Amino acid sequence: VIEIHNITRDFPLGQEIIKVLRGIDLEIERGEYVAFMGPSGSGKSTLMNLLGCLDTPTSGQYILNGKDVSQMTDDELAEIRNKEIGFVFQTFNLLPRTTALENVALPMVYAGATKAERIARAEEVLTNVGLADRMDHKPNQLSGGQRQRVAVGRALVNKPSIILADEPTGNLDSKTSVEIMNLFDDIHAAGNTVILVTHEEEIAEHAHRIIRLRDGIVESDERKAPK
Amino acid sequence: VIEIHNITRDFPLGQEIIKVLRGIDLEIERGEYVAFMGPSGSGKSTLMNLLGCLDTPTSGQYILNGKDVSQMTDDELAEIRNKEIGFVFQTFNLLPRTTALENVALPMVYAGATKAERIARAEEVLTNVGLADRMDHKPNQLSGGQRQRVAVGRALVNKPSIILADEPTGNLDSKTSVEIMNLFDDIHAAGNTVILVTHEEEIAEHAHRIIRLRDGIVESDERKAPK
Ligand SMILES: Nc1ncnc2c1ncn2[C@@H]1O[C@H](COP(=O)(O)OP(=O)(O)OP(=O)(O)O)[C@@H](O)[C@H]1O
Numbered sequence: 361v362i363e364i365h366n367i368t369r370d371f372p373l374g375q376e377i378i379k380v381l382r383g384i385d386l387e388i389e390r391g392e393y394v395a396f397m398g399p400s401g402s403g404k405s406t407l408m409n410l411l412g413c414l415d416t417p418t419s420g421q422y423i424l425n426g427k428d429v430s431q432m433t434d435d436e437l438a439e440i441r442n443k444e445i446g447f448v449f450q451t452f453n454l455l456p457r458t459t460a461l462e463n464v465a466l467p468m469v470y471a472g473a474t475k476a477e478r479i480a481r482a483e484e485v486l487t488n489v490g491l492a493d494r495m496d497h498k499p500n501q502l503s504g505g506q507r508q509r510v511a512v513g514r515a516l517v518n519k520p521s522i523i524l525a526d527e528p529t530g531n532l533d534s535k536t537s538v539e540i541m542n543l544f545d546d547i548h549a550a551g552n553t554v555i556l557v558t559h560e561e562e563i564a565e566h567a568h569r570i571i572r573l574r575d576g577i578v579e580s581d582e583r584k585a586p587k
Numbered sequence: 588v589i590e591i592h593n594i595t596r597d598f599p600l601g602q603e604i605i606k607v608l609r610g611i612d613l614e615i616e617r618g619e620y621v622a623f624m625g626p627s628g629s630g631k632s633t634l635m636n637l638l639g640c641l642d643t644p645t646s647g648q649y650i651l652n653g654k655d656v657s658q659m660t661d662d663e664l665a666e667i668r669n670k671e672i673g674f675v676f677q678t679f680n681l682l683p684r685t686t687a688l689e690n691v692a693l694p695m696v697y698a699g700a701t702k703a704e705r706i707a708r709a710e711e712v713l714t715n716v717g718l719a720d721r722m723d724h725k726p727n728q729l730s731g732g733q734r735q736r737v738a739v740g741r742a743l744v745n746k747p748s749i750i751l752a753d754e755p756t757g758n759l760d761s762k763t764s765v766e767i768m769n770l771f772d773d774i775h776a777a778g779n780t781v782i783l784v785t786h787e788e789e790i791a792e793h794a795h796r797i798i799r800l801r802d803g804i805v806e807s808d809e810r811k812a813p814k
């Protein structure tokens with residue numbers, strides 16, 4: 361479902377050019393469960409932003425569902441980001457002046473759902489992430505781990521077929537982490553593609569394939585033996 | 588150095604009152620190394636904000652260095668926050684329009700250091716957290732783990748005697764986590780008081796005492812046997 365060929369991403373900064381992704385080739389099949397790991401600064405979030413169509417590569421090709429992303433119209437890209445891909449940001453990116461419920465419901469507004477459908481589905485998702493009693497809190501009235509879970513909920517609300525989750529359990533205690541990982545495991549078992557970034561080996565163990573980045577390239581790519 | 592007696596903290600929200608801290612009694616001696624753990628939403632960050640004099644309790648007493656914090660003047664509190672306490676926020680709280688170097692140097696401006704002193708010390712601190720080659724990046728030009736390390740650096744720059752670090756390694760890979768924990772271990776070995784919040788048992792193992800919160804109260808408080 362995802363093919364990237366010789367992807368690079370440079371960031372100009374003052375007089376320098378910082379080469380963050382330095383030539384990545386990858387193929388991810390529909391229904392895979394992948395974990396990206398690697399040192400801080402190795403390019404994981406940058407790669408996730410490219411996969412999520414939130415950024416474009418400096419060079420190289422990204423083919424999603426058989427179509428070249430650089431050839432897609434803005435409308436096609438917006439549709440993909442809203443309905444096919446669910447993105448959990450490393451820094452959550454919640455709207456500060458709206459409640460947890462409204463934050464989670466927002467992607468459904470773009471998807472054209474009615475207000476009743478949005479409220480019902482947003483309540484269901486927030487209950488699934490353990491926040492049934494926090495729906496009317498704004499982000500600054502939530503703990504770090506609660507904000508993280510609102511971000512997870514928002515990514516899942518339109519039932520996307522590709523989940524991209526950047527450090528989804530970084531602020532969660534072990535019990536709550538297990539609950540969130542169970543959600544992702546269920547989504548994967550239903551046939552969807554789940555791609556995580558994590559720095560915790562225990563979380564990566566949920567995936568069937570671990571890809572390690574270092575200095576903007578793939579250092580290793582290992583599949584688990586099937587059970 | 589820290590004594591808190593029957594501390595509570597309520598947050599009004601609409602018609603409700605949310606009781607977040609429900610009666611906490613604690614004593615922490617100078618030079619201790621303490622880790623707070625507990626479920627997401629149990630009140631750890633709220634307690635850290637009280638300890639860091641960034642918030643005031645709804646009821647109860649906080650005695651810091653033998654003085655009742657509620658009796659201190661605004662100037663005394665500002666002095667404590669700037670020179671005696673180094674605070675690492677769970678969500679970093681960096682100034683978005685200034686570089687890593689400027690963010691780290693900011694507490695020294697309030698402390699009255701000269702520009703040359705600020706630059707030298709800020710560079711030293713950023714080198715200690717592994718960001719020597721990222722000093723002129725702004726927060727949105729840094730990875731999640733790099734921002735976290737800038738936040739750690741800023742907390743250490745005035746050489747405070749009490750460190751309060753809320754999830755300081757939540758976004759770091761294992762090797763970088765070890766580097767940051769080595770920093771905290773050294774600060775503790777120099778006689779300072781280090782208080783962390785973490786959800787990772789391996790990080791908590793660096794401390795000599797683990798206090799677990801649940802639903803706003805202390806559930807357990809265990810000291811390690813001395814080596
Ligand atoms: N301003 C506020 N208004 C209402 N409720 C609040 C407010 N701030 C925090 N809370 C609630 O207080 C509780 C404790 O929050 P706190 O941030 O201290 O938790 P925490 O233990 O640090 O959690 P985490 O591990 O997820 O960071 C949470 O349930 C949160 O929803």
Ligand SMILES: Nc1ncnc2c1ncn2[C@@H]1O[C@H](COP(=O)(O)OP(=O)(O)OP(=O)(O)O)[C@@H](O)[C@H]1O
Nearest residue numbers: 371400401402403404405406728729730731732733
């Ligand atoms: N806009 C930018 N301008 C310059 N450099 C950037 C920019 N954005 C990111 N970088 C650099 O790119 C590198 C990779 O960043 P990225 O966020 O992808 O890392 P990461 O692997 O997700 O790290 P972490 O585990 O700390 O989250 C970092 O060294 C960072 O400083």
Ligand SMILES: [Mg+2]
Nearest residue numbers: 405450730731
């Ligand atoms: Mg990242």
Ligand SMILES: [Mg+2]
Nearest residue numbers: 503504632677
């Ligand atoms: Mg917290």
